[in-house]
Amino acid sequence: MRILMLTSEFAPVRGGIGTYAREVARAASALGADIEVIAPDYGRDNTVEDRRLPFEVRRFAGGLHSMRDLPSKIRLARRSMASGQYDVVHAADWPFFIPVALSQHLTDGRIFMSVHGTEINETQTLLKRLAIKCTGVFGLRTEIIANSRYTGELFRxxxxxxxxRVHAIPLGVSEFWFGERKDRAATRAAYGIPPERIVMVTVARITRRKGHPATLAALSDLSRELRNHLTWLVIGPDGEADYVRELRSLAGSISCDMRFMGALPDHEIRDIYGAADFFCLTGVHDPSGRVEGFGLVYLEAGAGRLPSVATSIGGVPDAVLAGRSGLLVQSSIDDIARAITKLAENADLRSALGAGALAHARELSWARCAARTYGLQPAARPSHRIPDHVPPAIQPREPASAIKAYSASSP
Incomplete structure (x- = not known):
């Protein structure tokens, strides 16, 4: 099978779409497909890195997408699709939807377009909908690949x-996250974390929709004894400057060992997963229209046998199986606080859900994702049964917190 993938985001830039494009292409190649990826060069020579990949990467001059790039992308898609006989032409993200649609007459191959969540809402302006309709982007030849059931339903x-014509195919986890990590005790010692402490870790850009204040408000609701026994590691680059300042100010108002670690390389994050007790990311609904289409980071943590505390928004229920790989709760401070308490106080529950998180991460491989996307023969792999353990229901209780009031009124 010959596949042409066009993407506006790729390495060396880090991001969800870039990860998706690279890992699907890598997996498709391993399953026997002949795949070419067309991606921006970001104004640098990427030859050395590209040669390490098991598929061909053709770079075009450009960076992160801007609407002024559309004419050049249309010309690029036309040249590329006319240059070979492809079984599949795959627009991996929305900036290539119109270019591929306008050139689909140049190929007899199937036309795939991947939707990831937020761009579905961003294309609802009158001008964009008119452009989509006039160019036949979602015409009868187009097959839509959604990264979760939620994204597929939102698209429809x-x-x-x-x-x-809409296929919900959850993302996968790179084998990297299952790889060797430093000894748990050594990692804790390196960060000055005593062995008896419960370590909760969050990995996400510090931006509004990731819900850090909701977690912080929940921590303020914990008993003083439990809060003094817990360390919260917050990993990720800063987002909106005003939001980051507010969050840091709030963090100083409660008695808790909360550490802003900044952006860390993946191998350090993998080591920290091995030294932590559970993962926590409590996203909130964003009025701007940005959504959590899936939640790959929960699976990456699961590969380190970490169960998750997560809020049931967007496509997260595909990434965190409620009661099997983590605790999935509503976006309320009460529910988040109770879920954190359950995992912090119950080692047996952490172990059972951690086993389920590992099994779920193993099941959702990139090989499975590529096989389902392109109709390739999946590689044989051992079955990883996910435990059927379901924790007791979380009962409501009365909250009281100054931080809770801030969280409830924040966007």
Whole structure:
């Protein structure tokens, strides 16, 4: 099978779409497909890094997408699609939707377009919807690949496309996250964390929709004894400057060992997963229209046998199986606080859900994702049964917190 993938985001830039494009291409190649990826060069020579990949990467001059880049992308898609006989032409993200649609007459191959969540809402302006309609982006030849059931349903709500042309295919986890990590005790010692402490870790850009204040407010609701026994490691680059300042100010108002670690390389994050007790990311609904289409980071933590505390928004329920790989709760401070308490106080529960998180991460491989996307023969792999353990229901209780009031009124 010959596959042409066009993406506006790729290494060396780090991001969800870039990860998706690289890992699907890598997995498709391992399953026997002949795949070419067309990606921006970001104004640098990427030859050395690209040669390490098991597929061909053709770079074009450019960086992160801007609407002024659309004419050049249209010309690029036309040249690329006319240059070879492809079984599949895959627009891995929305900036290549119109370019591929305008050139689909140049190929007999199947036309795939991947949707990731937020861009579905961002294309609802009158001008963008008109452009999509006039160029036949979601015409009868187009098959939609959604990264979760939620994203697929959101797409169908916004566009009149038949259900049989929308395929919800959850993302996968790179084998890297299952790899060797430093000894738990050594990692804790390196960060000055005593062995008896419960370590909760969050990995996400510090931005509003990731919900750090909700977690912080929940921590303020814990008993003083438990809060003094817990360390919260917050890993990720800063987002909106005003939001980061507010969060840091709030963090100083409660008695808790909360550490802002900044952006860390993946190998250090993998080591920290091995030294932590559970993962926590409590995303909130974003009025701007940005959504959590899936939640790959929960699976990466699961590969380190970490169960998750997560809020049931967007596509997260595909990444965190409620009661099997983590505790999935509503976006309320009470529910988050109770879930954190359950995992912090119950080692047996952490172990059972951690085993389920590992099994779920193993099941959702990139090989499975590529096989389902392109109709390739999946590689044989051992079955990893996910435990059927379901923790007791979380009962409501009365909260009281100054931080809770801030969280409830924050966007």
């Amino acid at each position: 709500e916004r566009f009149a496309v038949e259900a049989q």
